[in-house]
Amino acid sequence: MLKRRLNDFRWGVLPVPGRLMAVIFFVFLFVFPLISDARYPLLIVTLACIYAIFAVSWDLLSGYTGQVNFGHALFFGVGAYGSALLYKYLGLPPWATIPLGALIAALAGVVTCLPALRLRGPYLSLLTLAFPLLLSQVARAFPEVTGGYIGIRGLPALAASPIGRYYVCLIVMIVSVLIMWKLTDAGSKNVRTGLIFHAIREDEITARATGINTIRYKILAFAIGGFFGGIAGGLFGHLLRTVGLGVFAISLSFQAIIWVVFGGIVSIYGPVIGVFVLYPLVELMQGTAIGEYRNLIMAVIVILILCFMPEGIAVRIRDKIERQCPRCKLSNAAWRRECRACSASLRHVADG
């Protein structure tokens, strides 16, 4: 077993620069507390893990399935408020409230989806924009339940120490992203959702006429997106130990879109990279002289990315360092002349 894994690593990971970088990235995340265990940097990376789940769940729903959601904060907020209320009224511990909160968020996804099934394109997006605003008003209207402007405070912490909290978030992030990656993998041998999500995005009518129950799979996409968005929200609430109206903010919805577009839409790994690059960058700027202009700088970066590499920065880099074998479709390092498995020539791929 171990030997097989080792072989996988040697032949499947080492020769592919993208995978190698992913491994290095996760090893780096795992040893991060050794590099710096100061509270602030650790908190930033912990939050980055949470936002990574959030961004990837947006990518699954809007990137893969094509149901562009402008109100993804809805799921974040429902997850956060859901787990907070579960604690407040039932006194459940975080490991129970977060998944239950996420299930409520998944339910919210299904409910959003029902009117959204009739709409497409920009109209769907505008509709989804309204939902977090609506719930934010609802939360404001019942201060005795939701705490109104102040929110719900004094939630139990995820773990006693900052390092413990960091690892909880990191592991949840890795597991969530892996699940979403598998669910959206069109080449998967066991899961069919990936291919179907792609098909629905590309052409819904053709998908229908090919025997795909598009309504069921769109609801499924909303539920999965909502579930993981809710996980992110629940973690966020328990990490900061308070849930306020900010979790429904429009800026949070669009932040997710910015991260995904920056990293690379329809790629799963793109949003993770997007969050881990952009979020710490913004936070680093906060204390410095240019801190006041950080939103402006962010906007300029996003515009530049959209103009010059609309596929996203992570995807662009991967395209530069990897090349698919035209025959067996294995990924190869871009500087190889022959495919590492079938030794087909890779030269002409570079030209085309």
Add this chain to the structure above:
Amino acid sequence: MASFFEVENLTKRFGGLVAVDNVSFRIERDEIVGLIGPNGSGKTTLVRCIIGILSPTSGTVKFKGQDITRWRPWKVVQAGLAGTFQVVKPFRRLPVIANVMVGCLCPRVTRRGEWVKSTQIKARDALEFVGIMDRALEPASNLSHGDLKRLEVARAIATEPELLILDEPFGGLNPAETELVAKSMKRLHKGGRFGRLHSEGPAMLIIEHKLSELMKIVDKVIVLNYGKIIAYGTPEEIIRDPQVIEAYTGKEVPVA
């Protein structure tokens, strides 16, 4: 006995325009039926009503004894009735083979334990059957119009239909390709296995403008004009029918 496929008094109105006007016909299990008619005579609308993309104003569609009128498109496909589009609508950014694999995912054809693993092989066989296997890994947007037409056919037959409705399968093909496709239609109609691809030997309804090719492969022809059936019969009868000739070439005007 109820027939295999039956359309009864189907009408589709778009506002004041009656695109399909009280159309009734039948297709038996072993037939290939051609549907012809001048441009704008309602052929495509009729098909779209049958496969559930449009909802007919009135009338019924029966398939294998079930009333499938106003069924959702995927339920129609899952019942065993697949159609292709006249205006090709592939999943453009997906590889050609993935386009066909989506068809293989239809619950009708994925048996337990088979799942996604075998769909790829089956999709290959479907592409082989229509003759575009060599382009399987390219994105569908790279294909020429003729190849996209064939991709449409591959996508439809991957769902293993019992009734296959083809909307201008020869459109955009040159004479040699047309003959090839016509031959493969015949082979498909006979049924059997083509590698992993199983053919139920589907009955067919073919809409086509290239009459000479169509007449060679069909058993019966339906002629539509202004949404109404003006003639029904064997190809030999149809080409002599004065009404059909009139619809296609116009009325003879006596020269003064």
